[in-house]
Every structure is written in structure tokens, then in C-alpha cells.
Amino acid sequence: MGENKKGVSRDLIIHTTLRLIEEKEGLKEVNLRGIAKEIKCAHTNLYNYFNSFDEIMWESLGAVLLKMIHYVESNTISSDNDEEVLYSALEAIVTFSVAHPWWYRLIWLEPIEGEPSPQIAEILIRPAEGLNASIKKANGGVITDEKASSVANILYSYLHGEVCKWINGRTPISSKDEMIATVMSNLKRLYTLLVNDPE
Numbered sequence: 001m002g003e004n005k006k007g008v009s010r011d012l013i014i015h016t017t018l019r020l021i022e023e024k025e026g027l028k029e030v031n032l033r034g035i036a037k038e039i040k041c042a043h044t045n046l047y048n049y050f051n052s053f054d055e056i057m058w059e060s061l062g063a064v065l066l067k068m069i070h071y072v073e074s075n076t077i078s079s080d081n082d083e084e085v086l087y088s089a090l091e092a093i094v095t096f097s098v099a100h101p102w103w104y105r106l107i108w109l110e111p112i113e114g115e116p117s118p119q120i121a122e123i124l125i126r127p128a129e130g131l132n133a134s135i136k137k138a139n140g141g142v143i144t145d146e147k148a149s150s151v152a153n154i155l156y157s158y159l160h161g162e163v164c165k166w167i168n169g170r171t172p173i174s175s176k177d178e179m180i181a182t183v184m185s186n187l188k189r190l191y192t193l194l195v196n197d198p199e
Contacts, residue, residue: 008041010049010059017060021102027057027110054113061112062120064103069126071096082138089134090187093127094159094180101167108160128152139195151194155187162186 016038020030032053036043050056075092079085097104116124131152136143143151162183165171173179 008039008045008049012039013046013049013056014060014063017056018063018103021060021106022100026102026105032056052114055117057106057110057112058114058116058120061106062116062123064100064107065123065127067103068093068096068107069130072130082134082140086134086138086191087184087188089131090155090159091180091184094163094183097159097163098166098176098179104163104167109164128156131156135191135195143195147195151191154194155191158190159183159187 013035016035017030020034020038021027024030032043032046035056036046046056050059072089072092075088075095076085077088079088115121128149132145132148135148135151135155136145139148162171162179166173166179171179173182
């Protein structure tokens with residue numbers, strides 16, 4: 001089930017799906033027939049590679065998360081200052097998210113029926129694990145895993161709220177650069193308060 005003689009493959013289906021999600025600004029007009037039309041094959045041919053449209057969505061979500069992880073890793077500064085490395089990673093997350101609002105909606109806002117495969121489930125937890133590890137490292141490893149996880153959850157919840165307001169046009173900030181700068185300023189303040197909170 002890798003690739004057939006007409007060039008159809010799982011990767012091509014996922015790539016086409018992600019391109020259509022961005023072009024059509026969401027999932028509303030993305031379906032099996034539309035994906036197949038772009039690939040120039042019968043929509044029934046897609047069932048040779050995926051069991052359902054929802055499976056395509058789960059696999060596409062996993063592919064987007066891998067793209068985000070790669071972007072963050074490629075755009076995070078290398079420094080002896082682990083706190084600055086953390087801030088750089090957070091800024092890369094924000095930047096990727098606002099640059100790809102429809103992919104962000106696929107990751108966090110669009111309902112997908114069924115369950116992800118074990119491989120996709122593993123990808124789904126990688127961003128949280130990476131953020132937790134970065135927070136621990138930025139604190140010299142002296143905070144507990146539980147506190148690092150709590151700080152990461154609060155930081156990402158704030159980031160998520162701001163990104164959602166941005167992609168839905170619910171913020172008075174019109175400039176993407178200003179939005180990113182504002183979110184980063186608030187994330188730094190929030191991070192400082194959280195790690196210094198004695199609980």
C-alpha cells in the first residue's frame with residue numbers, strides 16, 4: 001500500500017489534503033471526492049490507502065504536528081541561556097500557528113471522528129513533552145516534572161487562546177508582528193510569575 005502505478009500514495013493524499021485545507025480555508029469544502037479530483041483518481045481509490053475520511057484527517061493532523069515540530073526545532077536559537085531558548089521555541093510555535101491558521105484549526109478545533117492510530121497518538125504528545133522538557137531545562141532541572149507540566153499547560157493555554165482570537169478575527173490587533181510581540185511579552189511575564197510561585 002505504498003504507491004501505485006498512477007503515482008497515488010498515502011503521502012500524496014495527505015499532502016493534497018493539507019494543501020486543500022489551506023486553499024479552502026478549513027475543512028468545510030474538503031472531502032474525499034475533492035481530494036481524489038486533485039490527485040486525478042477515483043475517490044474509491046483512496047480507500048486503498050485509508051479506511052475513511054476521518055483516518056485521512058487524523059493522519060493529516062499528525063503530519064501538521066510534525067511540520068510544526070520541525071519548524072520549531074529549525075527556528076529555535078542555539079544558546080547557553082536555556083530561558084532564551086525556551087522563549088525562542090515559544091515564539092516559533094506562535095509564528096507557525098498564525099502563519100497556518102487553517103492547519104491550527106485542524107490540530108485544535110476541528111472535530112474528527114474515531115481514534116488516532118498509535119503512531120499518531122505518539123505524535124500528539126510530543127509537543128507537550130518537548131515544552132515540559134524545555135521548561136525544566138530553563139530552570140536548571142530543579143523544578144519537578146509536575147510543576148514543569150503545570151507551567152507548560154498554563155503557558156500553552158494562554159498561547160492557544162490568543163492564537164484562536166487571532167485566527168477568528170476577535171482581537172483588536174491587526175498586525176501579525178504586533179500580535180506575536182504582544183503574546184511573547186505576556187508569555188515571558190506569565191512564565192516568570194509561574195516558575196517563581198511557591199504554590
